[in-house]
Amino acid sequence: MSKPLRIGMIGYGFMGRAHSNGYKRVNDFFDLEYHPVLKAVAARDVAKAKDFADRWGYERVESDWKKIVAADDIDVIDICTPNNLHAEIALEAAKHGKAILCEKPLSMDAAEGEKMVIAVEKAGVPNMVWYNYRRIPAVTFAKQLIDSGKLGRIFHYRANFLQDWTISADLPQGGAALWRLDAKAAGSGVTGDLLAHCIDTALWLNGSVKNVTAMTETFVKQRKHQLTGKVEPVEIDDACAFLCHFQNGSLGLFESTRYARGHKALYTFEINGEHASIKWDLHDLHRLEWFDYRDEGPLRGWRSIHVTDGEHPYMSKWWVPGLAIGYEHSFVHQVADFLEAYAKKEQAHPTFRDALETQKVCDAVLKSASSGLWIDVSSV
Numbered sequence: 001m002s003k004p005l006r007i008g009m010i011g012y013g014f015m016g017r018a019h020s021n022g023y024k025r026v027n028d029f030f031d032l033e034y035h036p037v038l039k040a041v042a043a044r045d046v047a048k049a050k051d052f053a054d055r056w057g058y059e060r061v062e063s064d065w066k067k068i069v070a071a072d073d074i075d076v077i078d079i080c081t082p083n084n085l086h087a088e089i090a091l092e093a094a095k096h097g098k099a100i101l102c103e104k105p106l107s108m109d110a111a112e113g114e115k116m117v118i119a120v121e122k123a124g125v126p127n128m129v130w131y132n133y134r135r136i137p138a139v140t141f142a143k144q145l146i147d148s149g150k151l152g153r154i155f156h157y158r159a160n161f162l163q164d165w166t167i168s169a170d171l172p173q174g175g176a177a178l179w180r181l182d183a184k185a186a187g188s189g190v191t192g193d194l195l196a197h198c199i200d201t202a203l204w205l206n207g208s209v210k211n212v213t214a215m216t217e218t219f220v221k222q223r224k225h226q227l228t229g230k231v232e233p234v235e236i237d238d239a240c241a242f243l244c245h246f247q248n249g250s251l252g253l254f255e256s257t258r259y260a261r262g263h264k265a266l267y268t269f270e271i272n273g274e275h276a277s278i279k280w281d282l283h284d285l286h287r288l289e290w291f292d293y294r295d296e297g298p299l300r301g302w303r304s305i306h307v308t309d310g311e312h313p314y315m316s317k318w319w320v321p322g323l324a325i326g327y328e329h330s331f332v333h334q335v336a337d338f339l340e341a342y343a344k345k346e347q348a349h350p351t352f353r354d355a356l357e358t359q360k361v362c363d364a365v366l367k368s369a370s371s372g373l374w375i376d377v378s379s380v
């Protein structure tokens with residue numbers, strides 16, 4: 001009989017659904033010592049939160065997240081709110097000794113992230129950030145291939161994350177649906193929202209970043225604000241591109257935009273090593289493209305590996321070889337890994353400290369874009 005781990009969720013939007021799905025499915029597929037219990041959800045709009053709670057099976061709703069953070073019947077606080085609330089909620093949850101699962105990016109900037117890291121480490125509570133792409137089997141498999149040394153020395157890391165949903169100048173900023181366009185709620189634009197994912201994956205696969213040079217652009221300079229009704233300057237970056245040196249000597253090239261007409265969520269990366277290269281594309285997330293120079297000459301070429309065999313990461317828990325799983329499963333895997341680490345009294349990764357490193361790279365990128373200089377990540 002597994003033991004209950006009581007979840008208090010704050011925010012019930014896109015990620016509220018993705019995480020709830022993870023909590024509900026995880027014990028159906030993974031053998032674990034703990035099972036999540038959907039105890040409470042907090043949000044300001046109680047009627048909407050009640051609908052959410054009824055649909056997903058949460059036991060109660062609170063209009064003030066502080067009540068959930070302080071409640072005795074909650075073990076884990078799951079932060080699914082816009083970025084400007086992550087720190088305040090996490091600091092309060094650490095004070096109450098709760099385990100904390102926080103959505104990405106960890107914080108509005110690295111200084112705020114430092115405070116969060118200090119708080120959770122001082123409180124000694126389990127802490128993890130939802131950089132879920134690490135748990136897509138093909139991406140985890142890429143990590144195994146790199147760590148096994150099969151690529152040899154790494155020369156290049158290339159990643160992009162392209163969308164096209166903010167091109168219209170009539171789109172307002174701020175408020176419930178469009179907080180991502182409001183720097184006061186989001187911290188930054190595509191850098192913290194999309195490139196943060198690419199950076200987390202890159203740090204995990206290829207190690208730390210030494211320095212960066214970046215450019216950003218805000219194509220639509222002012223938009224009506226949903227909350228004030230006034231036309232206000234847009235302070236987020238609509239697009240960002242940066243170059244970097246990794247500590248291992250390889251070169252990085254990253255690009256993200258919400259102005260790439262035709263792309264909804266094109267997240268790709270490619271890594272070129274001395275012996276082999278790998279490529280991955282979120283649109284085809286169960287495939288890993290592999291090129292190995294050691295293959296017999298005439299047969300050399302890109303192989304498309306369908307990462308669905310039982311010997312591939314996580315896949316023995318699902319169906320039979322050849323049958324793919326999807327985006328939502330990355331959250332099921334992250335919950336499974338968290339519960340496994342929790343049972344062993346270990347931390348599941350990325351921890352707040354891991355995510356702070358991503359935050360520092362984001363800060364360095366923004367600082368470089370505004371100064372026009374190369375910025376050392378260690379100086380942030």
Ligand SMILES: NC(=O)c1ccc[n+]([C@@H]2O[C@H](COP(=O)([O-])OP(=O)(O)OC[C@H]3O[C@@H](n4cnc5c(N)ncnc54)[C@H](O)[C@@H]3O)[C@@H](O)[C@H]2O)c1
Pocket residue numbers: 010011012013014015016042043044045065080081082083085103104105130131132176177193
């Ligand atoms: N891991 C990923 O791939 C991924 C994907 C999308 C979003 N995110 C992150 O998840 C977080 C939430 O994004 P989302 O897309 O789910 O946003 P969303 O707008 O869909 O949901 C945000 C939720 O927060 C609630 N909220 C806002 N202010 C609140 C307050 N003061 N008290 C209580 N609740 C409040 C809203 O009511 C809403 O339920 C962000 O940090 C975002 O960067 C991560």
